[in-house]
Amino acid sequence: MKDPKLETTLRDWAKDMVSRYEWLTVRFEYNEDRHRYLVSYYPVSRIDESDVFCLEASEFEDSINIKYLDNAPLFCDEERLFRLSSRAETISKPKWFDSFRSLPLPLITFIGGSMETRIDKSKINEYALAA
Amino acid sequence: MDRKSAKTLEAAQRLIDQRFFTQSVHCSYYAVLQLMRYKLANSQANPMTYEQQDAQMSGRSSHEALLIEIKSRIANPKNKMRFGQDFEDLKDKRVEADYSQRTFSDIDSLDCKQQADGLISKLNNYIQTK
Numbered sequence: 713m714k715d716p717k718l719e720t721t722l723r724d725w726a727k728d729m730v731s732r733y734e735w736l737t738v739r740f741e742y743n744e745d746r747h748r749y750l751v752s753y754y755p756v757s758r759i760d761e762s763d764v765f766c767l768e769a770s771e772f773e774d775s776i777n778i779k780y781l782d783n784a785p786l787f788c789d790e791e792r793l794f795r796l797s798s799r800a801e802t803i804s805k806p807k808w809f810d811s812f813r814s815l816p817l818p819l820i821t822f823i824g825g826s827m828e829t830r831i832d833k834s835k836i837n838e839y840a841l842a843a
Numbered sequence: 844m845d846r847k848s849a850k851t852l853e854a855a856q857r858l859i860d861q862r863f864f865t866q867s868v869h870c871s872y873y874a875v876l877q878l879m880r881y882k883l884a885n886s887q888a889n890p891m892t893y894e895q896q897d898a899q900m901s902g903r904s905s906h907e908a909l910l911i912e913i914k915s916r917i918a919n920p921k922n923k924m925r926f927g928q929d930f931e932d933l934k935d936k937r938v939e940a941d942y943s944q945r946t947f948s949d950i951d952s953l954d955c956k957q958q959a960d961g962l963i964s965k966l967n968n969y970i971q972t973k
Contacts, residue, residue, distance in 0.1 A: 766920035766921045786931055
């Protein structure tokens with residue numbers, strides 16, 4: 713059975729993880745056949761490189777398994793153990809993040825508005841052209 | 844218990860051969876669970892006797908508690924995470940096979956048996972016994 717509270721827990725956790733692991737995408741949905749939420753992480757190439765991510769994900773999975781027992785979600789990476797539908801909710805960093813990150817640092821801080829004093833204002837047009 | 848696990852896994856295969864596909868899933872899962880108990884009791888690192896296991900792991904969450912103990916003895920974080928995920932997937936299928944209306948096909952049951960084989964192989968690789 714769908715569980716809005718569990719869904720919120722999954723969504724909040726995924727958002728927190730994605731904010732700290734910028735390469736991470738988490739997709740999840742409730743599966744009517746298995747009567748469970750299914751959660752998948754991507755991409756496996758980066759997961760394989762991150763012991764810290766694996767430990768953190770593993771601890772979260774343990775805590776959820778103990779709490780929800782036979783109703784706990786199933787987790788895996790890159791849909792290794794199950795397939796998700798196109799309706800699955802996707803949580804990843806926004807698409808604009810990469811283009812934003814590629815901007816020169818002074819322009820980013822200018823857009824952020826918090827470190828304006830560090831910008832050489834005479835070069836603003838130069839930065840804008842570079843972006 | 845490791846012999847018991849091997850026999851239970853053999854029973855899973857025999858049930859599949861006899862076309863008791865749904866019933867075989869129970870044996871595939873319990874073969875893994877029995878070996879987990881054995882590994883925990885005989886682990887080189889921080890062993891836990893069967894009596895301690897029974898005392899500390901009772902009730903509905905006993906299988907989860909056992910999994911957490913096993914995972915704590917797997918050094919590699921990636922292996923730790925994936926072992927848990929594989930185990931939970933097989934456990935879910937066992938619950939379905941035992942309690943739901945679902946009938947497992949030959950392919951489904953062989954898949955569960957292979958999943959049990961894989962988990963048993965991982966247990967033997969990851970946890971050294973005395």
